[in-house]
Amino acid sequence: MKIIAYDTLKNKIFLENFNGKKPIIIEQDSLSTVCLYNITQDILLDAEMEQQEKTSREALQI
16 A cells, blocks of 8 residues: 555645745645645545435435
């Protein structure tokens, strides 16, 4: 699981691409990228759970 997370951070959301050169800017850029990624994953997980619930309700009605 850790390898997948590292691959995602490094290659998919380009965590190593910084907008500044000062350490505080790099830190803020990294943290904001991780925060945005977490919010996106939370929204996707919520949508998947809602879809599964809808599918199971429809299966019970048939």
